[in-house]
Amino acid sequence: MPITRGKKAKEAAGKKASKVNAAASENQEEATQVKRSSSPPHGAPKKRTAFIDITNAHKVTISLPGRKRESAKKVEKKTNSASVLSKNQTNLQKSSSVSSEGSPAEKERSDVEEEKKNNEEPQRDDSSPAEEPVDVSPPAAREVPAHIQRQPIPAEFDIDSDNSEDCYMCPEYAKDIFDYLKKREEKFVLSNYMDKQPYLSPDMRTILIDWLVEVQENFELFHETLYLAVKLTDHYLSKVPIHRDMLQLVGSTALLIACKFEERCPPPIEDFLYICDDAYKRRELINMEANILKSLSFDINIPIPYRFLRRYARCVNVGMDTLTLARFFCEMSLMEIDFVLERGSRLASACLLMALVTKNLGGWCPILQFHSGYQVSDLKPVVRKLHSMLQAPSDDNLKTIRNKYSHKVFFEVASLPLVDINVLEKALASS
Template identity: 80%
Template structure:
């Protein structure tokens, strides 16, 4: 429908592929069904959710230090989860898995990816080059070389565009989304649904309304679909921050990210009102 058209304004911009944008995101949303995760921790005798959270927190630091795209970070986390859901890993090897998925994600997303040596260096040379390359082959084989996994970040940017959200609102949603990466309970949530929940929370926090018809059309979700994830995110953000997991909050306390980490959390009653308004 014409009133839901957010792409024709870019009709001259070949990089935006305006005539295919909706189809591309519908395809990515379909493709999510191939990459459903469950809580795999019971199958990891040597690991626990806290170790995973510490690894993700470290990957956020790596993304910042190497000035990598956010897509690279999200893809690395997704690959790590899919690999861990299929292969038991000893805790001493967990950092190797994380740095290897980051290396693979860099090759997939970055214009000039860091070298293997850079990834050995950030692990304080705990692993050898041979171990890194062997792990790369193992991960790719385990994932059947199918690593174009739909990530929440792409959906988040798309839906923020549909809502005409400003950069500050998108950045707040990105903060929520990145915090959620640490949480084992949210691993099973589809990226498009997680992105929608993060954006809705940011819109309500900024008093910009709720999940309007244009967002329902482009995301395929109703407010009722988002409610359980929004409530889970809210309780996650309400809990006192873990001192061992500082990377995301520190990152989003910078001016370049509008210092969104220091914004007060939206009141649960305000949130519930937005969730029941449709």
């Protein structure tokens, strides 16, 4: 009876399956020698098949240990045979170059002596000078120039060794970082720019800063964000004249940029439009952000006095109440146009000195002079200006900073009596 196609197909499929099973068994035997698990370990992320294969799995070739040994032996045999052939060729060339004069015994004896000599040391040409021994000693360390050498910190002025185990404090580079920030201040020196603003006045700027402090409190932003926003506003106004109707837009946009620079989770643009009572549109705020960044050449990492104040307060281990008092003096100075031209490190030093005198904690000691780089003679004009600012009567409508530092969270430092000018002058003279 003839065999149908179905039976032929089944028979062919059976043969094919037996071949596949045989191949699978061979693969299993190889897998016992080299175990390569294709399934991911427990807890590992699955492979993303939607993208290209970024692993090197397609480049891996499985090689068995037995095959490695055989291939290594073959390579060793090839190298040995090649070296023997090269030696035989050199010996034949040397024997042919020997003079034909003399008996065969003498020729054979000279060949043996020459072969011994070649095995002992390489043949050297007498006409060429003898090779000098190569100096393998390591090169001497180059001296670091004096102007870039790291200056050692005296033990009595070292305030970072206590944080040697804390990598977040960067104790090895803290002094260098603040010295760099102090040098960088020279790039951001300002002057009284109100002459370039025909539509603005110092009082308008004071109202804007008072409003920014209120926004900083409501949004619970960092103090660094507030200081940077004021710096960005001043630098932009020193370059671009604007109309008084755009002043609030400049301040809110500067605060938005500062939030993106300092905050972990900056507020969205809609919040800044809301605090402006929807006086501006979203497109206007985005355009102002681009204008500020372009006018500052995108260099917005401006040193602020708040960072220097925290650093200098650690030098004398002052309490939190004294540091908060110095911060109150420093934040009050943001509202005055006369302090725009002061460098942040110098303003922070003057605020701390005034807080120390107010708390009767001494004057400007050598460790503060070492880390700040300022002497008392450098701080006297700024301290006197701060005292006159705090002594002047304040506007009842601009008391946001005073109300802020009258809270218990800030130790109610705004309610402390101002130090007498005679006591202050005496401390400045004795320091």
